[in-house]
Amino acid sequence: MTTVKEAAFDVLRRHGLTTIFSNPGSTEVSLLTGLPDDLRFVLALHEGSVVGMATGWAIGRDAPALALLHTTAGLGNAVGAIATARAGRVPLVILVGQQDRRHLALEPFLAGRLGGLAGDYPVWADQPVRAQDVPGALARACHEAATSRGPALVVVPMDDWAAEFDGEIMAAPKRLLRLAAVAxxxxxxxxxxxxxxxxxxxxxxxxxxxxxxxxxxxxxxxxxxxxxxxxxxxxxxxxxxxxxxxxxxxxxxxxxxxxxxxxxxxxxxxxxxxxxxxxxxxxxxxxxxxxxxxxxxxxxxxxxxxxxxxxxxxxxxxxxxLPARSGAPVTPWEVPAVLEPPAGGRPLRAAHVLRELARRLPADAALIEETPSSRPDLHRLVPARNPLGFVSAAMGGLGFAVPAAVGLRLALPDRPVVAVVGDGSALYGLHALWSAAHYRVGALFVVLANGRYAVMDRLADKQGGKAPWPPFTEVDMGGLARSLGCPARRVDTYDELTAVLDEVLPSLSAREEPLLLDVTVTVDPDFQP
Structure with missing residues (x-):
């Protein structure tokens, strides 16, 4: 007898979805136990990181990636990351576990009202009417994700996987050609x-x-x-x-x-x-x-x-x-003036860090950005020299860069990958460092630590009122990273910065363990959000 699970695995293989990013729950155990050797399971410690890592993987491979989420709690935790994938045009297939179909009518424990939980952010969503329709729904989700360039979601009750499959995949073509010609x-x-x-x-x-x-x-x-x-x-x-x-x-x-x-x-x-x-x-x-x-x-x-x-x-x-156009030459992009090192080597500003990073960054490096108060400096100082030279959370929510960098380096193990992240942003996705350490993902995480939400502080200043939130200078980013198994180094001075970048960046593409740089920076007094 062929089961729905076996048929679903065949669909995943046919579409290249053999890596499963997940933080599993009880409703997914029936799918994951006895996982075939050719399917790879990658654990993340939070559902936001599950989808963030899958997003990085999909960007790196330019193909759909697979994320598995746990009913209401898992999907709810991941909605922000799903929205980011949609805004970033990233194709994802998202499987969401559900309680046993045979008593869903009673709304048992862990039953989820999942149909609209992610709102309009999925490009397509479905809970198949029959267990036998699950493989076809998965195949259609692959097509929908790739065509619409976004997350496609399939909800599957936990008992469906063991059901007998009738041998016919409905509701999706076996092969889909996307014609790119334009008349x-x-x-x-x-x-x-x-x-x-x-x-x-x-x-x-x-x-x-x-x-x-x-x-x-x-x-x-x-x-x-x-x-x-x-x-x-x-x-x-x-x-x-x-x-x-x-x-x-x-x-x-x-x-x-x-x-x-x-x-x-x-x-x-x-x-x-x-x-x-x-x-x-x-x-x-x-x-x-x-x-x-x-x-x-x-x-x-x-x-x-x-x-x-x-x-x-x-x-x-x-x-x-078009005929070749003649006319006045384009005014070249103005290269910003060199920022002199701080007297005595400190305090560092984000622009110092970004300037020195840009001087050493390999041309083929993938750079993931999530540092709102330093983004203008990054745009000025670190030009993207390849299509992955600037990757960001187009949706604006925090928690993208750290897990996305992990997934991107997993997808491109021979490419140098650098995440430039504010400490406030990093705290939303720091748990992905455990996955980076466990799976030996040699990405570099440069945390610009000013101990505050600088954008929010400046917005409050512009409103003319006192912000009620405090700084969080007690947070030790390096200590948190090490507690998750990720090596970390503290950088306080200009000489320390240049020394560690000179040491790490030349061999970054061959690195087999992650590294977090906890770089102390002061807020630029001229910064305007």
Missing amino acids: DHELAPLVELLAGARSPAIVTGAGADWASLVSLAERLACPVFQESFGGRAGFPQDHPQYAGVLPADRTRLRTVLGAYDVVLTVGAPVFRQYPYVPGPLVPPGTFVALVTADPAEAHRSPADLAFLAPPAAVCARLAAL
């Missing part, structure tokens, strides 16, 4: 628009393809801006046409984009902003066009012209169809 005649309006532009610009984000976008940008000889609050860099930030990150408020955004008559946004929404400022996004006379593969993004963006199509195919054809 030239369909692009005619965009070709006409760009060919006639006096002063075009491009805005790009996580959904862009670097190679085709570089070809298009060079054809147009125009500046390329990175979207604000993006999950990944959409363009090489050491390219001479890179123009920096868009401002995060409408007033400055209008000033920047008002210099252009046509703004083409590729793989990013029109436009992510915070905080709210009244007025239009762009001034009159600026025409906004959008190319995205995300239907929701296309539907909500206030663009003058939107294309729901694969950005790589569109940009490649545009680069071939």
